[in-house]
Amino acid sequence: MSIKLKTLNEQVMVITGATSGIGLATARMAAEGGAHLVLAARDGDALDTLAHEMRQRGVEVATVTADVGNPADVARISQVAMERFGRVDTWVNNAGVSVYGRNEDIALEDMRKVMQTNFWGVVHGSLEAVKLMKGRGGGALINLGSEVSDRAVPLQGTYSASKHAIKAFTESLRMELDKEDAGISLTVIKPAAIATPFPSHAKSYMEHEPDLPPPNYAPELVARAIVHAAQVPERDLYVGGHSKVTSLAGYLMPRALDRFMARTMFSQQQSDRPNSSARRDSLYTPVAEHELRQRNNSEHRVVERSPYTSFEMRSASTKTVLLGGALLAAWALTRRPWERRVWPA
């Protein structure tokens, strides 16, 4: 690809859903890397607090209170970015939310709200970003898909559908922009389960508190993948080896995975704690006490490293060398012991 992207410290970066989880981790990591930030979220107070935290450390930040499901709000994000910084180099469509429960039980308007935020939010943001980047030297558009972009799960049907749709839309847009040599890199990030406040933001129709099936990876791993894709064109990045494995299994043995999911996904997506009647989700409006937290406080062990994702982010030549080395080692180790010594002792 002939797309040239700036290094992080020269970039203006837009991040939606910036006040929680992956968005928050990415905003902080990009700020440390010297990027100028345009942060968008629904909660104005949380945005102010975050911007204040960053300005104290000398980061240039603009904030926009916006619901990405509303196209006019997304248009305002780009207006603010242009007014304040004059350009956008990377646009991260991160905002997302889920509903847990059987497809049969969920109210249609709740399903529609998930689709509005997750899918239409990405459509609005992507088209806005393309408008700003085209003819202005290009840039990077990074859309948050998911492990469930490739393979749907029970109890989060609409979430899975929204993430499938994000992948299809992004891939279609990428082919159209590549055809025109628009100089815009489009990446789909597909995180496995990430230890963010995702389950407490989600609306629940289950009897127990929603949970993330293990393994749960650290949000910083996703932030690192996003910051990487902002500087190096990547088609897609799986964050967490589990995400890649699910994708492969879903394609190669769909029936076996159906049965496996029927056995595991119902219990693993629910905790032991009953759903509290005072439970407040952030499907329609943000909940103040859930804001400005990168991680959830579940007792699950959090996986802090993903060798697979690190490997994916290597250059093609490094990948070749590493793969070649692995093949050589595999060949050497599978030879019979008495023939294994290649060099005379």
Add this chain to the structure above:
Amino acid sequence: MSVQLRKINEQVMVITGATSGIGLTTARMAAEQCAKLVLAARSAEALDQLASELRRTGTQVATVVADVGKPADVERIGQAAMERFGRIDTWVNNAGISIFGRNEDVALEDMQRLFDTNYWGVVHGSLEAVKHMKTRGGGAIINLGSELSDVSIPLQGIYAASKHAVKAFTDSLRIELEKDKAPIAVTLIKPAAIDTMFVAHAKNYMDKEPALPPPVYAPELVAKSILYAAQHPKRDVFVGGAAKAFSVGNFAMPSMVDRMMRATMFKQQQTDIPSSPNRRDALHAPNPQHELRERQGISEHVVETCPYTALSLRKGKVVGVLLGAGALFAAWKLAGPVTRTSASRTWSSNRLRQAL
């Protein structure tokens, strides 16, 4: 799967988008096989005409004027079926439409209208079908995905997104129903390009008339797959070997498929004919001129048979026959004169022992 489905001639079958293309072909084929039909579409006139055609040959038909994007309309389909026939055995969510044009050029309201029909139509229909089938002996839900459920393409971005979403919803619903041991088979049909009124119905943002990239298959092939899935539980069916090849290619080497599509898909999805300013599509309302036609008939070559799909529908039987034949062959070989092969067999069993 332990789901038991009736023969077509004992079934009550709901078909949405029944007045055109795949829906129309399926309705006629099911009528020939003596199913009772509940046909839904937006055009009342076309529905009436189709119903009287089918009634002449003795088919029992109920019709419902409905826009599948509206949940209340879809509920009326379920009601009409229950009032007229007392049950639903198969529900086919077929209604669908497309838009041709670059994602940047397409108006948001058009994108949303497409999603209302293709995705939400399937959600409304599936949930309505589950409601009626769950307590009444089960049945089959058949959702029309596409080869674009697995692979995305340029110039039909929102269509591909809607078909990806249909796959995800269908896969998720299937596991939930299996978990409940509900006797409902959930099938996703993934047709390749099919010679229907698809192109004429689609809204067009391009300078030229849209086209379907070859190979283009006959709608009867899809109808046959739908009727098969109505009687035999199937997880998913690719109609047209091209659909399967496309899916496998994209899974194994996505960047290559990207490049190939950049080279071919822009040309192949447009004809040489300029798009007429008077062009009428069926995105927001049906177009009477385009109704009641199974095929558009503009493609030069339509593939009328598909060995891949025929084979995949009978995979169990074919695999069984092949395995049986293989076992017989092996038995015959092993029972043959020992002297001639004993040396090599001893050698190989030694090798096996060593390896273990």
